[in-house]
Amino acid sequence: MNKIFALVDCNSFYCSCERLFRPDLRNHPVGVLSNNDGCFVSRTNELKKLGVPMGAPYFQYKKICDKNKVAVFSANFALYTNISDRVMNTLFQFTPSLEVYSVDEAFLDLTGFDEKTIVDYCYHIKETVERHTGIPVGIGIGRTKVLAKVANKIAKKNEKTKGVFSVLEKEQLNWALKNFDIQDIWGIGKKSAIKMKALGIHKACDLRDFKNELLIQKQFTKIGRMIQDELREISCFPLNNETPKKKEIICSRSFGAPVFDLYSLRESVACYASLACEKLRKQESVCTEIEVYIQTNPFKETVQYARADKVRLSSPTSDTRKIIREAWTVLDRIFINGIEYKKAMVKLSHIQDAKEHQVSLFGDNDTLKDIALMQTLDRINAREGHEMVKVAACGTNKAAWYMKQVLKSPRYVTGWSEIFKIMC
C-alpha cells in the first residue's frame, strides 16, 4: 500500500509559547535567545522581516530590537517542554502511529486514510491543535518523510496554502520538486549542497532524476542515496513509534562570566554532571564512560585552549557522587592554570540498561543503598522543585559562572509561585 506521512511542525515554537501568556504580543515581533542570552534561536515572522537571522548574536541586533520594540525572551525550556507535551498529546488523538521527532515536530503515519479528504483532515488536525494548545502549526503531506518535510516547508512559506500542503498528487509533487532548492532538503546540509551543485544538482527534482546512483552513494553515503529514493516516493526512513533511549547524554554550557580558577570549574563540572546523571537515571540507564571538555572563548583575542579527556569505569553507574568524582579527576588532568575559560561540558556514554548491565567482579558496583539514595534524591526534586536537594560539590550559591538569563519569562506552568494571574 502507498504510504502517507504527515509532518506537523509548530510555527516559531518557542516564540509561540511565550505569546500564549502574552496575548498583547500577537502580530508583534518576538524572539527567544539561547542560554546566556547569546543568540536568537526562535523568531516570529515579524522578527524575520526585520532582518534578524537565525542564530544571530543578540548584542549585534539589540539596537534594531529596541527600535522596533521587539519582545525578547531568555529561553524557558521548562515551559516549552510542557507545551510540547500538550501538542503531542493532542496529535495522539488522531493516530497512535506518531513519531515525536523533536520538541516542535511530529510525523504522523496516515497510511490508509482517504486520499481525497486527507488535506481537509489535516486542516482539522491543525485547527484542533490550535484550539487545544494555542500553538499554530503547519502540516505537510507526502509519501515519504523527506517529501512530507518538503510539503511542510511549502505550507509554512506559502500563505495561499493556509498552513497545509500535500504532494501526494503528481502535479503538486513535480511543481514542488522543481522549485525546491537542494540545500533545503532534509538531510542535505551546507557541505553536501556545494558538492551536489558541482554535479549540476540544484533543485530537488535534479537529485530525484540523477541517473548515476552509485556516484550519489559514494559521495553522499547511503543516507544520500536514501534521500534520493525518498524523493522518488520510495520510503526509506520508517516511522519510529517509540522514543529510543539516549546513547549519550551531554550537558554543556557557556559561563555567564569568565572563569580562571580550578575551583569554579570543578563546581560547574559537578553541576553539569549532576544534570546529566539525572537524565541518565530518568531513562533507567547506567554508563561506563565520562568525558569532560573545557574551552576558552573563541571570539576573544586571548590565549586559546580546548581540551577533552575521558575515563572508563570498571563498573557501570548512575550515581551522581561517583560520576562527579571521576569527572573531577579528568578535569584536573586537562586543566591549565592562568587561562580564561568560557565553557565546560560533561558527556556520559557507553550507556546501558540499568537492569540488564553486567556487574563487575572487582569494580566498585552500586550498592542497593547507593541506588536508593539516588532514587530518593530524584523523588524529592521531582516533588519539591529542581535542585531542592543536590550534591554539595555543585556549590550552594549561584556563582558568577552561572549562566545569565536576564529576560526570562515566569514559569507559568511549572512553578506554583509564578503561575499566571488574572486580575479582575
Place this chain on the structure above:
DNA sequence: TCTGGGGTCCTAGGACCC
C-alpha cells in the same frame, strides 16, 4: 561587555585476532 546546546548516523582507518 555580549557570539547556544544536545543529539544521531556514517565512514575510514587502526588494532587485533586467527
Place this chain on the structure above:
DNA sequence: TCTGGGGTCCTAGGACCC
C-alpha cells in the same frame, strides 16, 4: 621482485538535524 589475508570491533571525526 616477492613480504598473507580476512574478519571484527572500536574510535575519531565529519556531517547533519532541531
